[in-house]
Amino acid sequence: MNVSKSLRRFWRFVALTSVLVLVVAACGGDGGTTTTAGGVTTTSGQSGTTEPGGTDTTAPGGGEELGGEVTVYGTWGGAEEEAFRAMVAPFEEATGVEVQYTGTRDINTVLSAGVQSGILPDLAGLPGPGQMAEWAQLGALVDLSTVIDYDTYVEQTSPGFVELGTVDGQLVGVFIKAAVKGLIWYNPNVWTGGDLDSWDDVVAAATAHEGAEAGWCIGLESGAASGWPGTDWIEDFVIRQSGPEVYDAWYQGQHPWTSPEIRAAFEAYGEAVANSYGGSQYAIATNFGDAGQPLFTDPPGCLFHHQASFMAGEFFPNYPQSPQPGEDFDFFVMPTINPDFQGALTGAGDLFGMFNDTPQARALMQWLVSPEAQQIWVDRGGAISGNNQVTEYPDPISQKSAEALARAEVFRFDASDLMPEAMNAAFWQAVLDYTQNPGQLDSILANLDQVQADAYGG
Amino acid sequence: MTEQTMEAMPPDTGDQPDREERSVGTAYLAMIGFPVGAHRWYLGHTTAGILYVVTFVLLALARFAFRERVEADFAPIWTVAVALVVAQLILDAIAIPRWVRRDPEAPLPAPLLILLAVLATIFVLPLLLDALGAVFTAVFGRDRVGRQVAMMVIAILGVPLVLWGYVVMVEHMLRHLTEVWQRRVRPWLWLAPGLFFLYTFLVYPTYGTIRRSLYDRAGDTFVGLENYEWFFNSPNTLIALRNNVLWLVFFTGISVVVGLIVATLFDRVRYENFAKTVVFVPMAISFVAASVVWRFMYVWNPPNANQTGTLNAIIVALGGEPVDFISTRSINNFALIMVACWVWVGFCMVILSAGIKSIDRELLEAARVDGATEWQVFRRIQLPLLAPTIAVVTTTMLIFALKTFDIVYAMTNGNYDTNVIALEMWSQFSFNQYGRASAVAVVLLAAIVPVMAYNIRQFRRQEEVR
Numbered sequence: 075m076n077v078s079k080s081l082r083r084f085w086r087f088v089a090l091t092s093v094l095v096l097v098v099a100a101c102g103g104d105g106g107t108t109t110t111a112g113g114v115t116t117t118s119g120q121s122g123t124t125e126p127g128g129t130d131t132t133a134p135g136g137g138e139e140l141g142g143e144v145t146v147y148g149t150w151g152g153a154e155e156e157a158f159r160a161m162v163a164p165f166e167e168a169t170g171v172e173v174q175y176t177g178t179r180d181i182n183t184v185l186s187a188g189v190q191s192g193i194l195p196d197l198a199g200l201p202g203p204g205q206m207a208e209w210a211q212l213g214a215l216v217d218l219s220t221v222i223d224y225d226t227y228v229e230q231t232s233p234g235f236v237e238l239g240t241v242d243g244q245l246v247g248v249f250i251k252a253a254v255k256g257l258i259w260y261n262p263n264v265w266t267g268g269d270l271d272s273w274d275d276v277v278a279a280a281t282a283h284e285g286a287e288a289g290w291c292i293g294l295e296s297g298a299a300s301g302w303p304g305t306d307w308i309e310d311f312v313i314r315q316s317g318p319e320v321y322d323a324w325y326q327g328q329h330p331w332t333s334p335e336i337r338a339a340f341e342a343y344g345e346a347v348a349n350s351y352g353g354s355q356y357a358i359a360t361n362f363g364d365a366g367q368p369l370f371t372d373p374p375g376c377l378f379h380h381q382a383s384f385m386a387g388e389f390f391p392n393y394p395q396s397p398q399p400g401e402d403f404d405f406f407v408m409p410t411i412n413p414d415f416q417g418a419l420t421g422a423g424d425l426f427g428m429f430n431d432t433p434q435a436r437a438l439m440q441w442l443v444s445p446e447a448q449q450i451w452v453d454r455g456g457a458i459s460g461n462n463q464v465t466e467y468p469d470p471i472s473q474k475s476a477e478a479l480a481r482a483e484v485f486r487f488d489a490s491d492l493m494p495e496a497m498n499a500a501f502w503q504a505v506l507d508y509t510q511n512p513g514q515l516d517s518i519l520a521n522l523d524q525v526q527a528d529a530y531g532g
Numbered sequence: 533m534t535e536q537t538m539e540a541m542p543p544d545t546g547d548q549p550d551r552e553e554r555s556v557g558t559a560y561l562a563m564i565g566f567p568v569g570a571h572r573w574y575l576g577h578t579t580a581g582i583l584y585v586v587t588f589v590l591l592a593l594a595r596f597a598f599r600e601r602v603e604a605d606f607a608p609i610w611t612v613a614v615a616l617v618v619a620q621l622i623l624d625a626i627a628i629p630r631w632v633r634r635d636p637e638a639p640l641p642a643p644l645l646i647l648l649a650v651l652a653t654i655f656v657l658p659l660l661l662d663a664l665g666a667v668f669t670a671v672f673g674r675d676r677v678g679r680q681v682a683m684m685v686i687a688i689l690g691v692p693l694v695l696w697g698y699v700v701m702v703e704h705m706l707r708h709l710t711e712v713w714q715r716r717v718r719p720w721l722w723l724a725p726g727l728f729f730l731y732t733f734l735v736y737p738t739y740g741t742i743r744r745s746l747y748d749r750a751g752d753t754f755v756g757l758e759n760y761e762w763f764f765n766s767p768n769t770l771i772a773l774r775n776n777v778l779w780l781v782f783f784t785g786i787s788v789v790v791g792l793i794v795a796t797l798f799d800r801v802r803y804e805n806f807a808k809t810v811v812f813v814p815m816a817i818s819f820v821a822a823s824v825v826w827r828f829m830y831v832w833n834p835p836n837a838n839q840t841g842t843l844n845a846i847i848v849a850l851g852g853e854p855v856d857f858i859s860t861r862s863i864n865n866f867a868l869i870m871v872a873c874w875v876w877v878g879f880c881m882v883i884l885s886a887g888i889k890s891i892d893r894e895l896l897e898a899a900r901v902d903g904a905t906e907w908q909v910f911r912r913i914q915l916p917l918l919a920p921t922i923a924v925v926t927t928t929m930l931i932f933a934l935k936t937f938d939i940v941y942a943m944t945n946g947n948y949d950t951n952v953i954a955l956e957m958w959s960q961f962s963f964n965q966y967g968r969a970s971a972v973a974v975v976l977l978a979a980i981v982p983v984m985a986y987n988i989r990q991f992r993r994q995e996e997v998r
Contacts, residue, residue, distance in 0.1 A: 506947050
């Protein structure tokens with residue numbers, strides 16, 4: 075074998091190897107030839123062209139035949155998913171756009187990972203304003219004031235909701251559905267005293283718990299989110315006892331948990347637990363949805379049940395006793411405690427944001443914020459619209475909730491949803507710990523202070 | 533979208549704004565590809581030239597034909613195409629001139645044909661996917677199932693095809709080497725795809741996690757061992773550590789001991805297969821499903837109400853007070869461990885049973901003839917002979933104990949002092965604390981690696997004995 079031949083062989087080998095390496099390297103970047111829906115479709119051609127639509131929302135999507143599809147992730151499953159599908163059905167029909175909805179309980183994880191990887195749906199229900207703000211600051215969310223008719227949205231939405239969806243002057247989240255929290259449900263056949271408008275009267279009635287085994291029904295179990303119903307209790311006490319300023323500073327991490335205000339709220343909640351059906355053990359072990367059942371049992375287990383407006387839509391009607399709205403269950407709004415903070419109310423809503431700016435996503439977003447679309451969901455019962463043009467509700471209970479929302483003088487979003495995820499999770503856990511061991515309040519609050527010092531770091 | 537652009541486009545296509553941009557990109561590619569192909573044609577490689585030009589023209593045409601289906605991202609194809617062009621240019625610069633000089637009439641060298649075939653496959657795959665997707669959509673209506681089925685078909689056919697092409701190509705390339713070099717190089721080329729995937733999915737992530745654990749939450753400031761400091765000082769993680777120790781001791785202990793007892797006893801009964809099947813069945817249930825089942829088993833109701841949980845119903849029937857297994861701190865960890873044991877005892881039993889079967893019956897008979905009691909047979913003969921198998925099963929269970937996640941997440945989410953390390957890692961991730969989550973992952977890895985190493989060594993030794 076002569077030298078030149080082996081040299082030639084060597085060069086051929088080098089050439090072919092380098093080809094191979096290039097191919098392998100290219101294939102390495104090839105993992106995503108079939109990215110899932112909405113994958114990395116970022117657009118550039120649309121910059122600066124603002125859609126004038128939204129003024130004529132009677133026809134979904136302005137009546138244009140668009141075609142294509144739009145991907146939506148949300149937390150809704152079961153009846154809520156059906157309601158959402160009913161809501162988008164007229165849109166699909168009018169525009170030919172297919173709405174690909176995926177419901178997941180783990181929306182926070184899914185979207186967090188998506189923000190890191192870039193694989194995101196076009197539109198999504200956002201876990202809460204806190205998480206939304208973090209994503210907006212990362213530039214993941216589209217400024218919706220270029221998508222929907224901003225002035226109409228502001229006009230039709232309560233200022234609190236507009237503010238909650240705004241980060242650094244950009245509207246990145248809109249509310250398509252709202253819930254009023256801090257409602258006190260009762261069975262009119264057991265509690266015959268009607269609506270109460272003084273907290274002292276409520277406490278007196280609960281303490282006497284005439285005709286029922288206990289004053290309250292409490293259920294905190296909710297899978298991985300166990301504890302949240304207790305945080306609602308505490309938030310309702312904070313805003314009614316100490317007012318919106320303390321409330322805001324508190325969720326923003328500037329008001330310590332060990333302060334007398336927060337401690338008072340925990341203690342007030344603790345009194346309710348002490349006077350609850352089955353005691354703390356029942357509260358810990360019972361699912362929040364089932365917790366109201368003793369209202370309707372014979373003999374009645376409890377007089378009152380503190381929970382948000384959604385109970386009327388999804389839970390009470392499905393109890394084995396099949397209670398009827400108005401006849402078997404009714405509510406009054408948790409009354410003012412400190413007269414300085416008259417008419418304070420907490421609530422929550424389903425925030426919706428946009429990750430990919432496509433014509434289909436824009437059209438769907440315009441449809442979703444319209445009163446016509448929201449009326450569809452509301453008609454199915456249990457939901458309150460975020461749009462103040464929606465005034466017709468299918469039953470007196472929903473009507474009453476919507477009126478309570480419209481009447482609120484001070485409205486605040488659920489504080490735990492506004493806290494950073496780590497604080498929120500610690501709050502849930504603290505509620506469970508306190509419910510179980512009321513004696514350890516000091517160490518529980520001190521631990522929350524520690525988490526607070528850590529979680530807001532950014 | 534402004535009215536003008538709407539008018540300018542065909543009204544019925546449902547256009548995406550970025551489509552034009554992409555099509556332009558494809559056209560550019562065709563423009564680069566065409567001269568390269570033409571160049572090869574000119575050099576005398578007619579087949580290569582035609583293939584080349586046709587591939588690019590097809591690609592460009594297909595891109596236009598399927599432009600409604602923008603879901604598949606075509607950027608990776610461009611990457612491949614650019615790599616192809618560069619590769620061709622390198623080949624033209626180095627290899628081809630030599631061949632041309634030697635024999636200008638020579639047909640296209642086989643490796644290149646194959647290379648082209650492989651690349652064409654890579655090119656055509658996504659297009660095929662799109663085409664199949666369109667066909668399936670036409671058949672099944674507007675549903676994503678069609679696309680997924682098409683994807684599956686392509687994965688099943690395409691992946692082996694590409695690998696086959698790779699291997700054939702490697703062999704053709706090796707022909708150009710001397711035998712000594714062939715022997716040196718061949719294993720590495722055959723291993724290359726495997727090593728590549730190993731690197732991408734194992735080595736790089738491990739390195740990335742270790743590196744990330746030394747940075748802060750946002751990932752841009754080096755913080756040294758701060759995340760580890762947090763891990764060993766935070767009350768939550770210390771509880772998680774304690775619980776993992778409980779899991780290590782009790783989960784491993786119970787499942788191995790019960791597995792051993794069951795395997796030994798069932799070895800002596802006639803209905804052995806049936807009994808083993810019964811014990812093994814929970815293995816087929818996922819952890820999350822098992823958690824749901826056991827949550828129902830553990831349900832607590834107030835003492836005066838009907839007990840809907842199986843265990844409490846039994847306790848109350850026997851005159852006891854109902855126990856909340858989930859939230860009572862002294863027992864809840866054991867309640868969770870029991871669920872894992874219920875699932876894993878079957879696995880331990882099967883492996884140990886196989887070990888028992890491999891022991892020579894004559895040894896046992898000889899001992900019995902010599903007057904050994906059954907206990908002595910078990911203690912002095914079976915157990916020592918089973919030792920290597922027990923070691924493998926135990927270390928496997930230790931690893932499962934360390935990485936426990938699903939059961940705790942599904943049953944308590946770490947509440948009531950039931951947190952474990954793997955769940956803590958997940959929690960920190962969901963709090964956007966990537967530095968801390970990585971630190972937890974590294975601690976977990978550090979704890980598992982020695983057990984793993986011992987496990988593998990033991991397993992090898994056992995294999996040698998057989």
